[in-house]
Amino acid sequence: MTIQADARDSGRADDATKAEFGRRLRGLLAQRGWSQSELARRARIGRDNISGYVRGQNLPGPTILNRIAEALGVDVSELVEVPSSRLDRMRSALQFYANQDLFGDASALARSVLEEAA
Template sequence: MSGGRLGGQDAIGEAVARTVRALRAGHGWSLDELAGRAGVSKGVLVGLEQGRGNPNLGTLIRISDALGVPLTRLVQVEEEPPVRLFRPERHVVLWEGEQGGTGTLLAGSDPRPSLELWNWVLRPGETRESDAHVPGTKEIVFVEEGTLTLSVDGRTDLVEEGSAAVFAGDRAHSYGNGGDADVRFVLAVLDL
């Protein structure tokens, strides 16, 4: 079969194309940068990302090594579904305050870069201290009720009900309730 593809090769080629494009974008790399890191020509990489050509095993291994993923990740035909539901029974309380406040992980994606969605309730007087996350991590908080005391890297801001704040999660930070009523907020974490 000169030049032909065996059955199933089209699906594998599409899986490789989709995965390499997504991982390269996740790293923020250009085609040239990935080609250089993997030691393959840009033309080979372009063909691969467009689902054309038939890359050999050595090329796939060099690309997977450069991207920091196992080879199986590149050739998996099964695509992650476009929607993953996290029903209430899958929500996990991962923090409990001394007064009964909670930090509940509602949903998350994987692998990195990962996105997490949290629901928080801080009772009066409670504070959640957080160490710095990996470099580049960003967080967004939206206060649904009360006033949140947000401290990031030594700076403190009051985030009032109905307001949102974006901040560097790769610095030490804390969420606090200095008032006399509950503070409720939603938090998204982009962990790079």
């Protein structure tokens, strides 16, 4: 899963969300034995940014979040919680495409994703 929009945190995320992101990020760094500097290098972002995320002071925008997930080799959902209502909407859209033969490859891809998620 990747996040598409490119918006910055700008204080919109609540403190609990930032703290949870920091906790998850610290855990993934510890699992890999990586420093904040190592993650910053691999994700191509500033170490000061990583420090703010780890301390739960900031939350990255979608572009940086995707880079962090890619560098760590994890899905974005391991870093941030995706609201279940959003997942339900995504699942409904996939089921729609999966049941339509009009969309060719998109229908096949949707069926594949639904099977994998089951």
